Amino acid sequence: MPTERFVTTALAVGANSGNLMANSKYLYAPGPMAVRVYCVADTALGQMSLTLGNVVDVDRAQIPIKAATVGPLLNEDRLAAATAMGGDQINVNIFNGSAAVMNIRTFVELIPL
Numbered sequence: 609m610p611t612e613r614f615v616t617t618a619l620a621v622g623a624n625s626g627n628l629m630a631n632s633k634y635l636y637a638p639g640p641m642a643v644r645v646y647c648v649a650d651t652a653l654g655q656m657s658l659t660l661g662n663v664v665d666v667d668r669a670q671i672p673i674k675a676a677t678v679g680p681l682l683n684e685d686r687l688a689a690a691t692a693m694g695g696d697q698i699n700v701n702i703f704n705g706s707a708a709v710m711n712i713r714t715f716v717e718l719i720p721l
Contacts, residue, residue, distance in 0.1 A: 625702035637692035646680035653706035661696035
């Protein structure tokens with residue numbers, strides 16, 4: 609089961625991370641895959657979006673707040689669960705909607721079906 613971990617540090621106010629999966633070998637799903645995204649931030653108003661191919665599965669879900677040393681926890685912090693078809697581009701995007709710089713920790717789980 610492939611996994612990807614991302615730590616987005618010092619995401620500026622009003623900034624967008626771009627596609628976290630952009631430099632991953634799993635940017636394009638090699639076949640049908642379950643995609644699960646877990647995410648936490650150290651300040652309020654972080655948002656996460658997930659797009660698979662041309663389908664928006666999650667649009668700006670609120671990211672839970674956790675201390676800088678915690679999470680994401682697999683039994684608590686799942687923000688998205690969807691299915692990608694072979695060839696779909698997997699796009700995980702983070703947005704900082706707060707008035708402060710934000711640190712975000714993201715875990716993406718990819719399960720072949």
